[in-house]
Amino acid sequence: MEHLKGDQLILHYLVRQSRVATKAPVLILLHGVGSNEHDLFRRAKQIPEEFLVVAARAPYQLGPDRFGWYEVDFSSGKPKINLEQAEKSRDVIRQFINQVVEKYEADAKQVFLAGFSQGAIMCYSAFLTYPKKLAGIAAWSGRLLEEVKEFAKPAASLASPGLFIAHGTKDEVLPIHYARDAYNYFSSLGITASYHEYDMPHALTNQVFDDFLAWLNQQRL
Numbered sequence: 001m002e003h004l005k006g007d008q009l010i011l012h013y014l015v016r017q018s019r020v021a022t023k024a025p026v027l028i029l030l031h032g033v034g035s036n037e038h039d040l041f042r043r044a045k046q047i048p049e050e051f052l053v054v055a056a057r058a059p060y061q062l063g064p065d066r067f068g069w070y071e072v073d074f075s076s077g078k079p080k081i082n083l084e085q086a087e088k089s090r091d092v093i094r095q096f097i098n099q100v101v102e103k104y105e106a107d108a109k110q111v112f113l114a115g116f117s118q119g120a121i122m123c124y125s126a127f128l129t130y131p132k133k134l135a136g137i138a139a140w141s142g143r144l145l146e147e148v149k150e151f152a153k154p155a156a157s158l159a160s161p162g163l164f165i166a167h168g169t170k171d172e173v174l175p176i177h178y179a180r181d182a183y184n185y186f187s188s189l190g191i192t193a194s195y196h197e198y199d200m201p202h203a204l205t206n207q208v209f210d211d212f213l214a215w216l217n218q219q220r221l
Contacts, residue, residue, distance in 0.1 A: 009099045010092055012057040013037055016044040018106075020052075025110035025135070025220065026100060029055040030093070030119030033068040040116060043209060048217070052106050058118075059092055060085060069122050079174075083147055090125045090148075097133055112216065114138035114164075116204050117174065121145060124182065127161060128152040136162030136219050138212050140204050141171060143178035144185060155189040162219045163193040166208045168200035 014037050018024035027047060029040040041055035058067040070085035093113075101108045112135055115123040120142020127137045128144075129151050152158070163186060167179030176197065183195050194215050198208060 009096060009103065011059060011096050013096075014041045014044075014055045015104075016041075016047075016053040018052040018104075019049045022105045023107040024050060024052045024104065025112070026052045026054065026097075026104075026106045027112045027114060027216070028093075028097065028100065029053070030069070030113065030115030030122050031055070031058065031067070032115075032117030032119050033058075033072060034062055034066045036065050036067050040114075040119075040204075046209065046213065048213075048220075052100075052104055054100055056093070056096060059089060069118050072118070079143075081145070081147075086122075086125070086145065086147070089122060090129060093122060093126055094130050094133065108133075110135050110220075112136050112138070112162075112219070114140070114212065115142065116140045117142055117202065124148070127163065128158065131158050131161050134161040136164070136216075138164040138166070138215070139179075139182070140166050140208060140212075141168060141174060141179075141202050142182075143174050144182040149185075155191070158186075158189055158191055162215070163191060164196075164212055164215045165193045166196045166198065166211065168198050168203060170200060171202045173202040 031039045037055040037057040044053040047053050058069045060068050062068050069089040071082040073080045113123045120139035123137040123139050124144045125148045169176050
């Protein structure tokens with residue numbers, strides 16, 4: 001296990017090396033707002049050993065050890081986002097993918113993104129705007145930004161990456177309709193997601209992660 005500083009790549013991150021010397025598949029984990037790279041990295045030991053696992057820290061500091069991909073305000077009852085920051089983070093993640101693949105001589109055709117909450121939102125945005133860089137994404141308890149749809153690549157380009165959506169029916173932070181709306185949107189583009197609803201709040205449970213791992217293994221077959 002190795003902790004590398006952000007002066008080497010565009011983002012701070014934690015990495016678990018692959019047992020494969022070169023051309024390893026990559027799983028990049030994106031945490032939620034107010035968290036940091038340590039949150040999802042605790043799951044790294046559950047991920048198949050051939051994967052290079054990278055947990056990225058979001059670029060905007062919100063407090064001590066608290067980071068976000070963009071600032072968001074829930075005071076009105078609906079999330080109001082800093083769109084400029086969200087767009088910058090989307091491009092930062094694209095650059096980060098390139099840097100990770102180059103630094104670790106990983107397989108550029110086997111890059112997966114997985115994120116929770118705001119991290120899931122960024123996964124959706126990446127899927128829509130640079131799908132050819134991704135073998136698949138997993139969106140845990142997130143939503144699809146309406147503002148990103150105008151930048152979406154043609155449906156034919158979007159059909160290649162795999163798509164895993166998981167959400168809790170008792171989620172009070174981002175209610176279940178966000179997952180259903182995302183699923184319906186992708187379906188309208190001819191994209192079939194592996195879609196899962198759970199009797200849970202805004203959380204990433206062991207059951208969700210087990211289902212995700214089963215999906216991830218299928219993508220590798």
